[in-house]
Amino acid sequence: MTTPESIRDALLSAPKVRPIGAGTKPALSQSEPGGSTLSLSAYQGITEYDPSEFTFTARAGTRLETIASVLASHGQYLPFDPPLVQAGATLGGAIASGLNGPGRYRYGGLRDFILGAVFLTGDGxxxxxxxxxxxxxxxxxxxKLLVGSLGRLGVILEATFKVFPLPQERLRARADGGSLTGGLELLxxxxxxxxDLECLDLTPEGVVWLQLAGDTGTLAPRLDRLGRRVGAVFTPVDPDTPDDPDRLRPGAAxxxxxxxxxxxVTRLDAALTTLHLPRRYEAAAQTAWIGATAADLPALDAQLHQLALGGLSLQHAPARIGQWPxxxxxxxVRQAFDPDGRLA
Amino acid sequence: MSFITDLQAIFPPERCLLDGAALAAYESDGLTAFAATPRAVVVPVTREEVVAAVRVCAVWAVPFMARGSGTSLSGGAVPVEDGLVIAMNQMNRILRLDPQERLAVVEPGVINLAVSQAAAPHGLYFAPDPSSQQICTIGGNVAFNSGGAHCLKYGMTANHVIGATIVTPTGEILECGGESVESLGPDCLGLFCGSEGLFGIALELTLRLIPKAEVFHTLLAGYDSTDKAGEAVSAIIAAGILPGAIEIMDRLAIDAAEAATHCGYPPNAATVLIVELEGPIEQVESEKQRLAAIIEQSGPLESRVARDADDRALIWKGRKSAFSAVGRLSPDFIVQDGVVPRSRLGEALRRIAVLAQDHGLRCANVFHAGDGNLHPLILFDGSVPGEHERGEALAGRILEMCIEMGGSITGEHGVGLEKRAFLTPMFGEPDVAFMREVRRAFDPAELANPGKMFPSGEAPALQSHGLHPLEKAGIISRE
Structure with a gap:
């Protein structure tokens, strides 16, 4: 399916359809019982990119890796830091899942960078x-509405994004808060x-990870001054060390x-301790990322319900756990976007 | 029982305005071109009163419009003729300011600047800064997704609102977003922002606060041509610098600003460029050297850097007062708000100059160069037969040019009443028809702010342009 027409025909040929990308988030790429999936991964390509405008337009099936590499060759990047780039995640899937990485801390999430979208409504x-x-x-x-819509409101065909210039240099560092409480306080x-931190993460043990980005030669003095201001000792971290936070990036573990x-965070973390689940708190503890197997999900679901929190499970169904909005x-909006309930 | 007696059962007489003199104060907004007389104005002080008023409107099928301070520059806060105005100004409490969570929960009638003032002791602020921020309300900012001078780096209002409680025109209460910057499910809050009051009224808003930058570096450069200033902007962008603001003003705008504020802009320049860097000391120190080299290469007549906070404030005062000041040069004027691709700003300005000449009118230009957001200011004299019509025609040609260049008919003022005729040219019939369907999903009877955004419906009477009374008093200014 490489044209809007063929995608539309495929959409209208089934009563229940789940549009999908490369399937890097399996729990989000499953069809409803009796329904079918509609793959957009062949509908790809960057259609417009003018580095001087800080914008690009690409088809939904375009891999984020492709986009990131083209942007990087012009000294630009996706500031919302989407996960699963190397795994093959597509632009359409990134929008529909609405996921951001630790770098979203500095300038905002995907919703803050999407400028335009072309999509098919549920009725084509x-x-x-x-x-x-x-x-x-x-x-x-x-x-913006399509961000996080999980393919349930429209079939995203193409989108335009704002991008930013890549920093000349990055510096990663950690400081030990001693405990979750100490780490939260430092955070x-x-x-x-x-x-102007780029990332600000916290581990359940109370270790704060941060990342600075900026001009060459400016980062070490900034880190030094920051440490003195908040009364913490920051240890710069070689990005290749085994406890590199990227090893715990969302999507993988x-x-x-x-x-x-x-x-x-405190109450959630207590619950997760009981469940023995790995986790990390990102973007100044605005997102908890939790590692959960299929077997862990029912207990996690119950705990989230108790805490009045909701979760999106990427790997194992059901995708929507805990208390959703x-x-x-x-x-x-579905009355207009998907009057037949084809995508619901 | 009647619509009015139902309102009177909810609101005491001093907050339920019915007589002509009291209603007259609500006839217009910041775009004084349009006026309409409402049937009544109610002034709720609680969210329950807002919901009750909306439900009375639903029962009697009376259209309504919620307004804050009425600073809209697109006619978005002009009443619906014979409808109800729900004036939100007294719902102006900051319900919670939580520096640890970096958020503020506010009622929609809170003044934009009041949020930043309340957050300032914690080193935080609310980033969206429309020029009317001393008087405009958060509810209005959300309804029109207001901008300001810092949008390239920080985004618009929608990027700083994380939660909302909304009453829909059918009286249903919706919760969108929450206290986290992350959310689950479709971003209905993002859809609500900028919906121009067509989906209902915000009852409570949760705002994201961010740390104020450590230092600022403000540079002012004068050029003998707009093209050179535009090339300087392109060079800054190409160097990978992301300034907090990049602004350009042309000669007519400079003259006006200078006369009004003595802001010390270069006297012989055809154009001035203002670039402001902001961030941690070390980063700004590095960027300012790169910036200085770029500016030197760009061939300015002169350039200078703000010496201190007062000097910086003066440079910005000239910029922010420019439009009101230009209004003093001419009895009437029209502000436009188009967007073109940034790299085509020079071309856009040349075309605007030709169009202005063709229409026999003067046009000053002030714009957010980093965003490609143009604010041409069309000067005319409404007492000269035909000038007003020529001014409107010129404004329309400029918007058509923005569409043709792949831009937008509004960067930050919204469509409102003013640009309704251009929504379809920008999007096409099917897209506009679909927008209307989404509107009807929220509001089947089309009672919430009808006549705005969409290209049909009765237009209120067009009257002459000119300075808003608050602008004449120097209280507000325009982007």
Missing amino acids: RLIRGGGKVVKNAAGFDFP QRLSLQPA LTVKVPVTPAR SPAAENI
Whole structure:
């Protein structure tokens, strides 16, 4: 399927359809019982890229790895730091899953960088929302609505994004808060500093990981000054050491995303300790990433319910665990986006 | 029982305005071109009163429009003729300011700047900074996805709102987003931002606060041509520098700003460029050397760096007052708000100059160069027969040019009443028809702010342009 027409025909040929990309998040790529999947992975290619505009447009099946490499060759990158890039994740899947990596801390998530989208509604209408310029307030912001929609509101065909210049240099460092409580406290002190951190993560043991990005030669003095301001000792970390945080990047070892806030971390972490699940708190503890096997999911689901938290499981079904936000608003937009319930 | 008696059962007389003189204050917004008289104005002080008012409108099928301070520059806060105005200004409490969680929970009538002021002791602020931020409300910022001078790096209002409680036009209460910057499921909050009041009214908003930058470095350069200033912007971008703001003003705008604020802009320049770097000391120190080299290469007539915070404030005062100041040069004016690809700014300005000449009118230009967001200011005299119509025609040609260049008809003011005729040219019939379907899903009877954004419906009476009374008093200014 390499044209909007053929994708539309495939969409309309079945009563229940789940659009999918490369399938790097298996729990999100499964069809409903009796339904079918619609693969967008052959619909690929960067259709527009003008580095001087800080924008690109690409088809949904384009691999993030391809996009990242083209951007990098012009000194640019995706600031929301999507996971599973090397695994083959596609742009459409990134939008539909709405996932961000630790680098989202600095400038925001995917929702903050999507500018435009072309999509098919559940009943096969081709709609264009947003625009191709970095600033636009015209019409309803459909591109943002599609972020996190899990393919249940529309079939994303193409999207336009804002990108940023790559920093000249990056510096990773860790500081030991001694305990989860100590680490949380340090993390919150850091998050109030005008330090322009790129990443700010926390482990359950209370180790704070941060990443600075900026001009060559500026990072070591910045780290030094920051340490003195918050009264912490930062140890620069060689990115190749075994405890490199990238080894615990979302998607690989960590397969469940749970939106949280710092105030909710302590109780969540206690529950996860009981369940013996690996986890990491990203973006100043706005996201908990948890490693859970299929066997772990029912207990995790129950714990999240108790804590009034929701989770998205990427690896094992069911994808939606714990307490999800009310679907009331989604149900309203579905009347227009998917009147036949084909994508629901 | 009637619509009015139902309202009176909810609101005491002093917060349920019915007589002509009281209603007159609500006839217009920041775009004084349009006016309409509402049937009544209610001033709720609780969310329950807002919901009750919306439900009364649903029962009697009376259209309504919620407004804050009425600073919209697209006519978005002009009442629906004979409809209800729900004035949100007294719902102005900051319910919670939590520096540890870096968020503020506010009622929609809170003034934009009040949030940053409340957050300042913690080193935090609310990033969206429309020029009217001293008076505009958060609810209005959300409804129109307001911008400001810092959008390239920090995004617009939608990028800084993380949660909302909304009453839909049918009286249903929706919760969107929450307290985390991450969420689950489709981003309905993102859809709500910028929906111009067509999906309902925000009752409570959760805002993301960010740390204020450690240092600022503000550079002002004058050029003998706009092209040179535009090339400097391209060179800054190409060097991988991401300034907090990049602004350009042309000669007419400089003259006006200088006369109004004595901001010390270069006297002989055809164009001025303002570039502001912000961030940690070491980073800004490094970038400012790279920036200085780029500016020197770009052949400016002169350039200078703000000496201190006061000097920086003066440079910005000239920029932020430019539009109101230009208004003093001419009895009437129209502000436009188009977007073109950044690399085509020079071309856009040349075409605007030709179009202005063709229409026999003067046009000043102030723009957010980093975003490609143009604000042409069309000067005319409404008392000269035909000038107002020529001004409107020129504004329309400029928007058509933005569409043709692959840009947008609005970067930050919204469509409102003013740009309704250009939504379809920008998106095409099927997209606009679909937008309307989504609107009807929220509002089957189309009672919430009808007549805005979509190209049909009765337009309120067009009156002459000119400075808003608050601008004349120097209280607000425009982007």
